[in-house]
Amino acid sequence: MSSNVTPFSAEAWRRNADLYEAIRTLPFNTELAAGALRQDRFQHYIVQDGHYLADYARALAIAAAKADDANGIIQFSKAATEAIVVERALHETYFARFGIDRQAFEAIALSPACHHYTAFLLATAYAQPYPVVLAALLPCFWVYGEVGKDILANATTPDNPYQAWIDTYGGEDFQAAVDGAIATTDRVAAGETLATREAMHLAFQRAMQLEWMFWDSAHRLEAWPV
Numbered sequence: 001m002s003s004n005v006t007p008f009s010a011e012a013w014r015r016n017a018d019l020y021e022a023i024r025t026l027p028f029n030t031e032l033a034a035g036a037l038r039q040d041r042f043q044h045y046i047v048q049d050g051h052y053l054a055d056y057a058r059a060l061a062i063a064a065a066k067a068d069d070a071n072g073i074i075q076f077s078k079a080a081t082e083a084i085v086v087e088r089a090l091h092e093t094y095f096a097r098f099g100i101d102r103q104a105f106e107a108i109a110l111s112p113a114c115h116h117y118t119a120f121l122l123a124t125a126y127a128q129p130y131p132v133v134l135a136a137l138l139p140c141f142w143v144y145g146e147v148g149k150d151i152l153a154n155a156t157t158p159d160n161p162y163q164a165w166i167d168t169y170g171g172e173d174f175q176a177a178v179d180g181a182i183a184t185t186d187r188v189a190a191g192e193t194l195a196t197r198e199a200m201h202l203a204f205q206r207a208m209q210l211e212w213m214f215w216d217s218a219h220r221l222e223a224w225p226v
């Protein structure tokens with residue numbers, strides 16, 4: 001019935017190709033690749049990403065609980081663990097470098113963009129069916145994998161202060177997690193109705209827009225207007 005359709009991921013990427021290009025060429029990412037990103041901008045990003053990763057891990061754990069098979073439970077509970085491990089590694093390297101201890105980190109509120117993204121992921125994870133949860137989570141994997149590889153290929157500056165970040169997301173371990181998330185999302189989507197697949201596309205696009213907003217907001221040092 002639905003086994004001959006284009007894989008969800010191929011269709012989702014095609015629909016959002018311009019959005020990906022807008023992300024890839026954001027000043028935040030081109031400056032990061034060149035090692036020229038201002039420290040206050042990276043610091044804003046890395047603090048917000050610490051907050052993001054904690055809620056992202058919760059959303060992944062909910063995806064694990066909603067998984068339709070045992071492999072999915074393992075896949076997303078491992079991804080939840082990995083998100084926390086990465087968050088702690090960020091603390092050890094960058095937070096130490098910037099002199100931000102755990103208490104100072106906790107005292108910094110989520111920015112509007114970070115709040116929007118985590119609220120979207122958590123609301124989707126709690127309230128939506130497994131296929132839509134997968135679609136909302138997929139850009140978190142996929143966009144970072146693509147941006148990571150692109151920056152790694154263009155990061156030719158010796159002693160880039162952001163090399164640890166580049167190596168995390170441009171590396172093979174992260175790419176394996178990306179490939180796994182794409183495969184599970186495509187397998188699940190193939191068994192769904194057209195209506196559910198369209199709900200998945202909406203969630204995927206929203207998450208990708210929020211990825212753009214997250215980097216853009218860090219570059220602008222976004223704060224609450226009131």
Ligand SMILES: Cc1ncc(CO)c(N)n1
Nearest residue numbers: 049052053140141144214
């Ligand atoms: C905002 C954001 N999206 C995705 C990832 C990848 O885990 C991350 N670290 N931060």
